[in-house]
Amino acid sequence: MCGIAGAITTKPLDGARLLRVLDRMRSRGPDGCGHAVLPLGQRALSLMHTRLSIVDLDARSDQPFRKHGMTLIYNGEVYNYPELRDELKSLGAVFETTGDTEVILEAYRQWGTDAVKRFEGMWAFALHDPARDILLLSRDRFGEKPLYVWSRPDGFYFASEVKALAVMVGEKPGVNTGQIRRYLVNGYKSLYAAGETFYQGVVEFPAGSVAVIRDDGGVVPHSYWSVGYAPVEMTLEDAAAQTRDHVVNAIEYRLRADVPVAVRLSGGIDSNIIAGVAQNVLGRKVTAFSVLDDDPRYDETASIVRAVDYFGCDHHAIRIPKTGFLDRMERLIDYFDGPLMTISYYLHALVSEAIHEAGFKVSLGGTGADELFSGYYDHYLFWLASQKDRPDFENLVEEWRGTYGRFVRNPFLQNPRAFIERPAARDHIFLGAERFAGFLKEPFAEPHSEGHYSEDPLRGRMLNELFVETVPVMLHEDDLAAMAFSVENRAAFLDSRLAEFLSTVPTRHLVHGGLPKYLLRQAGQGIAAPDIMENPRKQGINAPVTNMIDVTDPTVRAAILDNSPFYDIVDRAKVETFLGQGTTLNSESKFLFSLISAKLFMDGAAAADL
Structure with missing residues (x-):
């Protein structure tokens, strides 16, 4: 695990700025850091890396890692690196380290951009290939490792964290208040469907993708992996x-x-x-x-x-x-x-x-x-809908009543035939959205939408x-x-x-x-x-916010209600009333946490310090 950052600009980032970026990524990589400035066509490529040493702890695996004229900065782990290294050795590769960083570089040298299809792990990396005069960006299949990009008139920037982008550019990106509204009203499940982040102009490089970038900075990611439901008969x-x-x-x-x-x-x-x-x-x-x-x-x-x-x-x-x-x-x-x-x-x-x-x-x-594996309360009801034609369907419903059904609190999910009667219903996902939208100063309504991945309702x-x-x-x-x-x-x-x-x-x-x-x-x-x-009840790390904060405490209430850009979009009087009502429902506790979290974020985003 590490931190990576890079910029493609007319002039290279100056030394002081490179060091500031590395300092901002220190917690991602306290064990070492480095940077390199390289030519990319008619532009300059600045690469930065901070290292958390996990595999091959020796300094020989520090980054930027250089070999065969290529340079790599990398965040993550390719878990099958020993098997890949053995295969690459059989093809003539010679290794100087015992970790996975060198394996990525040698795999690219052997298989080009298709190398990522052979990796099992999590990663975000940037690889400079001077022979082709390109920069290769890639991110793992599920998006475990972050990679933000910010295309601007003065250059193309990418990093593990938004704060590193801001330091490279020399200014903070503006807050995307539309995403704040979406988060408050519809919750976190709505955020990635919108394709936005909490910052204007900043987007995430897509998971499961690779892009070849030249000096014009144009980025067109291509997907290298997908998975869908393709059943094979088995017992x-x-x-x-x-x-x-x-x-x-x-x-x-x-x-x-x-x-x-x-x-x-x-x-x-x-x-x-x-x-x-x-x-x-x-x-x-x-x-x-x-x-x-x-x-x-x-x-x-x-x-x-x-x-x-x-x-x-x-x-x-x-x-x-x-x-x-x-x-x-x-x-x-x-x-x-x-x-x-x-x-x-x-x-x-x-x-x-x-x-x-x-x-x-x-x-x-x-x-x-x-x-x-299908672990959510609504999954069981989608499964029941997919099994509705079975002769033992009524027995399946009774099984649900005696197990998972006993613990369901969401009112939309207490009917075992919910998705048989209303297959497209998704009321349970944005539970309370209409009420929460009432806290905003301007109307916000964004119905739930989903991609079509399978005819099978559960899948x-x-x-x-x-x-x-x-x-x-x-x-x-x-x-x-x-x-x-x-x-x-x-x-x-x-x-x-x-x-x-x-x-x-x-x-x-x-x-x-x-x-x-x-x-x-x-x-x-x-x-x-x-x-x-065998426990049918879903368990996980959770707790109500009111166990950690007393919103009746005058000091706490003052901190939540004090002047803030947050109250340019949220009605402060309604928040004050909400604080006085108490949170008896789970959805109310979650909304209280969201209010506090979004308010503190907007307070910090308004600060001038990079």
Whole structure:
């Protein structure tokens, strides 16, 4: 994990500015830094890199990495680098390092831009090839590693973080208030569908893409990977066995590091399977970190204690602090260059801080498992809709009532036939949007829309979430919550081979015996606590914001309601009334967090300091 930045300009960035960019990316790479200025056609290419040493800790793998006249800056991990290195050696390549950075460069030398199709991992890189007089940009399939681009009249800029773009350019990009409104009214699931960021003119380089850039700075990304639903007939037993093999391989790859790896452990099945595979299949010593809350709606203490007892692993428990919430939020938002999407990432940052303080540089988490294996409450109802013609359909409904259906709080999802009666209904996704729009000074209404990925109702939702609605947002937040404390976050299940296999599994196998994520639960049999594997309730890191902040405290209320550009778009009087009403619904608690997060972001964005 590292930080990268670059600029294609008429004149190279001066030395002082290069050093300032490196300083701004220090938390992404505290173990080393470097820069290079190279010709690209009639322009100058300035490249910057900060390093967090994970694989091949020697300075020989520092970046910018130069070989064969080419120069590479790279953020991420290519997990299958040992296999690729052996293949490249058989083709005549000679290696001077033992890490993955040199493998990327040699793979490009051998296979050109098609090299990225052979990589299994997470990355954002820029590779300068003087022989072709090009710069190659690429980003991993799921978008685990960030890459922002800003095309301006004076040049083309790219970086791991918006703050680095601002330093390179010498000014902050303007706040995109339309995206703020979208976030407040429709929530985080609406953000990537809009194709915008919280900054005017700044966009993300698309995941799963590569672009060849010449000195004119024109960028036309081309997709090199996609996955869709293409079922192949197989038995439930075959699906479960192959899933387990792929899950084990995916986790084994993501444990590759020359430094210790931590596991972010919740009471849910995803993180327990990660810990179970690591310890009980691969023989790796597990050190787990968990955040605990006293609220009975979210308290996972009993499940986490059960997991720790089962594994007998080292465990660090982090209690959610009851003070200092606004100060922590200000610091995190300053680093995130945007609002925190949900309170889960405030908690993720708490865990990352503890992981860093314990001396770890890498953590594993379960991001993407719900979208790959079908883990959300609405997924079960979409699955029921896909199975409506089965002769045992009424039995399936009763199974739902006795398991997942017992825990559903969203009123739109309490009818097991919801998507049979209204297949296109998506009321549950932007829950409360009309009410929340009433807080804005100007009208805002943007109905939910989704891409057409599959005729199968469940697979269509899962693929929308995987590529647009949830996973891109979670990966963005995962990266920042970890890198704020110089920790590399790895998503254990976002493996292309696993995703490709699951795309061939018939939908009917995704739920069984009243349990969603059935195939993943089966993968955990014998390696994680059985009662956790069989728990029908969805578990995850969460807590209400009112557990961390007392909005009746006059000092807190004054901080939330003080003068701000935020109140140019939001009605302050309505916020004040809202603070006095209390938040009894989960959607209200989430909206309160969004108000605070967006307000603090706009306060910080208005500051002059770069």
